[in-house]
Amino acid sequence: MLGMLDRSLEAFLRDCHGDEAWRDILAAANIRPEEFLSSAFTGRSRIRRIVLIAARKLGKAPEDILEDLGAWLVQIEPIRRLLRFSGTSYGDFVLSLGELPARAGMILADMPEFGLAVVQKGQGGFAILSRRLPPGWLNVLAGALRGMADDYGTLALISVNGEAILLSIALEGHAASRPFALSFGEAQ
C-alpha cells in the first residue's frame, strides 16, 4: 500500500516537474534512488519528508502538492475508470464517496481503515466528512474530486476545511464529459 503511495508520488513529481527535480528532491531528502525502489524502506515519515521537500523546492504549499497529486492521479486511465464506476453523474459520484474506503480496501492490501461520509447541503452542495484519514489524504482527495469534476465536465467549487471537504456543484455539463463505457477497450 505505502509502496503504491511512493510510486504515485514519484511518478507525479517526475511527470509534472521533471526527472531533474525528482533527483534533487531525493538528494535533499537524503534518499538514494535505489533505496526508493525497495519497499523495505517505505514509511509514512519518509513520504511526508518527500512532500515537504518537494513543496519547498517547487515553491508551493505542501497542501497544494497533495491536491495536484490527487488531480494528476485521476487522469491515469485505469484509476479514472475505476472511479467512474461509482457514479453516472458527478453528483452521483460525490454521493457514493462513502463507498470509496470499502472499494479501496477490496483492491489494496493493508489499506488503512478510514471512513468518509457525504452530507448534502442544499442544492448541489456537499460536505465530505472524514474519519481516521491519515494526514494529507484529505488534500489528495480534494485534488481527485477536482480532477473528476473535469472528467465529468462539471464545474465545482472545492475547498478543504479542517477534517472536511466542502464541495458545491456550480454547473453540471459545463464542459464535455470524457467518455466512459463499462467495458474497457481491447487496447488496454
Add this chain to the structure above:
Amino acid sequence: MSVPAGVLDLDALLPMHLLLLDGDRIGRAGPTLRKLIGSTTRLQDCLEVERPPAAIADPAGLCSAIASGEPVQMRLRHHAGITLRGRGGRLAGGYLLDLGLGMSLVQAVRAFDLNGADFTPSDLALELLFLHEANRAVMAELARTNRRLEEARAAEAKLAVTDALTGLLNRRGFQTELEQAMRSLRVQPFVLAQLDLDDFKQVNDRFGHAAGDVVLQSVARALESETRATDRLGRMGGDEFMMILAGPASAAELGAIGRRIIARIREPVAFKGLALEVSASIGFSRSQDHDRWDLAAMMAEADSALYQDKARRRGQRPQRRRQTD
C-alpha cells in the same frame, strides 16, 4: 399476456427477466435481456437450454423445471461463450425466469455495450466489473514493480561478475563460466586460452598506471574483436587474461588465432600523445585432449603453453613461471 401492471414494474425490477408462455414462445423479456437476444418471440431462435438435463431440447421439460424452481442455464445461440443462468416460477399462466450473466458478465458487457443503467442497484455486476478492472490494474502495477526489481537485480548480478576496468568478466565471473563449460564439455568442446602481456610492468613504471589502464582496456577490445560473441573473455587480475573459445579446434587453427590476437595487441595504443606498445604471450589447452573432468590439468596445460610461448618470444629456453598467487 396479463401481467399485473402498475403493481410491479417488471422491466425496472428484473431487467433480465424472461416470461415464457410455454416451452418456446416468449411473452416478454426485460430490456437488458432484449439487448442480448434481440426482438425474437421464439426461445429456440436465441437460446439453447443447457441445464437441467431434462429440459435440454424439451419444451415441456423446461416448463416443469421452471415451475419447480430448479436452476436453469441457457447459452446464447449467436454469441459463443455467453451463458445465462437463473431460476423462476409460474406467473400469471406463464413461466417467469430471472436470469443473470454469471461469469459471462465481462464478455457480455463488451459484446452488447451494456452500461450502468442495464443493471439494478442490487445487482453486484458493477462491483464485479470494478473488481475485475481493479485486479488487472493492480496486477499490472505489481508486474511493473517486479520487472523494475528484476532489472535492478540483473544489473547488480552483472556488476558482480564484471571487471570494472575492461568490462570483461572478472575472476569470479570467468570461474563460473569455466565451471559451466566444464560441465558441458562432452557436448560442447572448448579451448581454454591464457594470455598475459610481456613487460607490462615497464609500461606502468615508465608512463604511470593511467597508461597501464589504457593498455589493459585496449587489450580487452583486441580480444573482443578477435573472438566470437559465444566465446567468454575474462581478466583474471593484473595483466592476465583468460578465454573460453567455444568448439573444437586444430593446433593449426589455434596457432592462427594466437598470432592474430597478438598482432592486434601489438598495434600501438595512443595515450597522451604517446604511442604505447606492448606484446603478449598466449597458451592454449583443448578440452578434446582431456578425457576427464579435470580443470586443474587444463589450466596447468594452458599456463605451461603460455610460458613456452613467452620463452620462445624472448629467444630463451622454456622456464617455469614463478607462482604469483
